[in-house]
Amino acid sequence: MKLRPEDEALATARNPFCETLPTMQKAWDATSLNFFQECPRKYKFTVIDRLRKKNPPPPLVFGKAIHDGLEKFHARIAHGMPHDEAVKEVFDWLWENHGGSYNPEGKWVPWYTTDKNRNVATLLRTFVWYTERFKDDPVEPLVLEGGRPAVEVNFVFPIDLECPDGDSYLFCGHIDKLGQWGKYVVAQEHKSTTMQLGSKYFNQYNPNIQVSMYTTAGRVILERPAKGVLIDAMQMGWSFSRFERSLVGRSKQLLDEWVEEKKWWIKQAEDCAKNDYWPGNDASCSKYGGCPFRDACSKGPGTPRKMFLNASFEPKEQWNPLEPREVG
């Protein structure tokens, strides 16, 4: 299985924004598309201004930690490390990097939160239980040209839409694992939730930007098209972690329609960037547990809002979906 050479060449591109219109994103990943469609102002705050909450909420911290841990675990297994050794290495990494931090006096401060479902103990438990549940995982990673297992796959490819620089907009992202699951080629993703796992939970991925993006990517960058995304869902409880796996597929017709719709949304973003006007979408403020910028938007535009943003948020590194992720 090999990646198309032109996609490998594009992977050297590094600036995700247009040279001629610096607030216009040229390389779009699923996350930034999600932000823009949800609310142009939220997109402006998050992607253009790079604002992040000073104290991120536990679901965000937990989700990133378990996702990164499992990504490391799968990478080790794919590279031939024995199961038990991989469990121990990643267990240590999770605890040392997400179980707390050192204060200025050099003392260990454990990550305790008031969230009973998401804390150090549930993080480590979920990791170990996952590795037990899927010990003999039937999803075999694809082998790419040169013998490299298809884990930590960065993708970038042009779409049929011209950007202000005169070349094409790009779709890009990072897939944890491309594997063979029975007769299907699938992209594998991990999701954590406190929702009960069942059809209602998995229905939220149909439709879903990330699933459509990854399936489109699988079809474009691989010689054999991907069937869809295999979601490994983890239900977090106080005293248990439960796992369910489900394949969320997409037909070619649905994906073609999806790409056309994304082109329309990107043109909307282009209008926002050209006019430097990023309207809020007040139909989205309450979704997903409430937008982090909701309180900022309820302040008057101008100085009051800026003061609030300065107090509660801080600028982080540039949002760059073209930056290859080094899993390690």
Added chain:
Amino acid sequence: MTENQTVATTDGTDLSVGTISDVFSIDPRELTRDQKDRIIEKLRERHKQFLDAGQKVTPEMKGEDQRKMSLDDLGIDIDEISVPEGKS
């Protein structure tokens, strides 16, 4: 080592964690490989217990604070490791 110790948390609040015998309060770099392996084994035992009960939480699991794991339970001697000195 005190009973009902309060530790500073990474979200800026203080939280009482009861006795600091909870292994997950400890700096993991202070634990030996063998001690960490015992924690992993204990987690595996709890997973088996959960599966054997048909993926349900047993009364025994309900009675035990699953956020914690006691050092006694793991056979870890508290005097052999240094523990965080949180605010009290």
